[in-house]
Amino acid sequence: MLDTLIELLPEILKATGETLLMLAICLSAAILIGGALGLLVFLTSKGQSLERFRAFNLIANGVINVVRSFPFIILLVAISPFTRVIAGTSIGPLAASVPLSIAAIFYFARLIEQTLRDVPRGVIEAAEAMGASPLQIIRHVLLVEGRSGLILAVTVLAVSFLSYSAVAGVVGGGGIGDLAIRYGYYRFQTDVMLITIVLLVVLVQSIQFFGQWFARHVDKR
Template identity: 85%
Template structure:
């Protein structure tokens, strides 16, 4: 009976080394999507959240009740969309903006839209933790709305604001993985192409571990920074 030579069984480490270029490319695409959507969230969503807070009843700009109602309506509508549905629904708008509906730049459009309204709501809720007496004291001293925002709200709520950015980053890291389902690129796309379509469980496991490490890193850094700036 002839000797049979068994082929070596590839380990997860072997698979990781083999796919290292693909993993690096996917991580770069995920990083690009996160950079774009978080920038949009902080700039546009942050401003929207502050305005919603300031125009709420009893606040500095409470007389602008109509703006508050409209802005709250938009935030509630966009936050009610499951991300995968939003991804498909805004694809015509995405093609108009970036010229395509696939790839990391295209995925950044729905990610940014979702992040803006998600972050706006978190910012509004974070600012509500600022003691009303501090705001009233600033008003009594003649501070303008802009001064109240820059010298009172953002200073008093700085720890909560950092945690708000951290929560948004963690949430939209998972959303960016969902974008891979429709060709958005990134780590999610790698998991779908290799782990799902090719039934390579080891690749799926590698992407899961990579996402867990990224989430833990973001969460740890955000909480550490929030503790450093919290002077209470």
Template identity: 65%
Template sequence: MFDNVIPLLPEIGISIVQTFLMVGIAIGAALLLGTPLGILLFLTSKGQLLERPILFRIISSVVNIVRSFPFLILLVALIPLTRVLIGTTIGPVAAAVPLSIAAIPYFARLVEQSLREVSRGVIEAAVAMGASTYQIIWKVLIVEARSGLTLGLTVLVVSFLSYSAMAGVVGGGGIGDLAIRFGYYRFQTDVMVVTVLLLVALVQIIQFTGNRLAHYLDKR
């Protein structure tokens, strides 16, 4: 049944590495830029420490605009930017550019939602004790929301694992590219089945790990 798969085992291994590279770059960008963006969204919203209605609306609108793009359209629309930044539009590093741009606002919203679950009484207590905004962010908000942030990160990784498969449409490499080149164009159904099973297995492992870690970090 899997006669076409065995000769492709080295190719499958390379595709898995390419997928991890794409998703890893995107998740890194989301953590580095999406986390502070989400914190800023929370702090500038109504009733929070740095309430700035106009700034909040501007940032929120930009986040919503980027998130409203279907990923495949965003992937194609950012081809000129990818070419400028990377010098090519082919390969996992090139595909990581639109993935990163999509991941940053996506994770920012997840961060904002997690921070909104923190009890307002805890924040008010920290303010009453004279804690600075920096201390409130890192010693109160992040600590109290760490379980929710972990679950949010898990959702992000699972979602962008699926998004990375779409990168195969434009030659981005990875598991999706393998499925399209061999499973679709060459009608090798067994290759398509194996790639789907690989993605399912990866999602299960990531979700299980994220749930366990979030449960461990939840001290409530």
């Protein structure tokens, strides 16, 4: 296995870089767009400050549920025409980042909504009683009180979509999954498959450890 590792080291480094690129793109899209969507879904839910926009809440919840019901491999194939329009191709890490980002946006939106529901309602009501605007409530109450849970939500998102990025290798998306398919599956090189498994485990454990440590660090309760 050591000889294989040395021989394929350039390929492994390239695949790892592609995986991290896909993860960075989809996480950025999820945090920016999915975070805002999840926040709006929470604020427009029953009993919250923007409850009057209930129609938006119903539509957004429906879209989130529909997209999240798609198995990722099916979503990846189903939106390949859209992927070609956005990325100019349907293969490679940039192309794989398109379906990854779409799935991550709606996945993270639901995580954000559920996380914000753990913020004590009394704290929100106290801020409203003092005349705080919805923007002030978001900035000084929801994001502050829910910061530990939000970090854990990002951690869950990163771990889940690291696995999804490996699935993208099945259709030529590049990354560690593609390396495992090309060498470990098609060429029956079990040692390469083991190397990719160990690499994925190390990445997952690193993300999980850092995410939990950071969440504990910012949790002042």
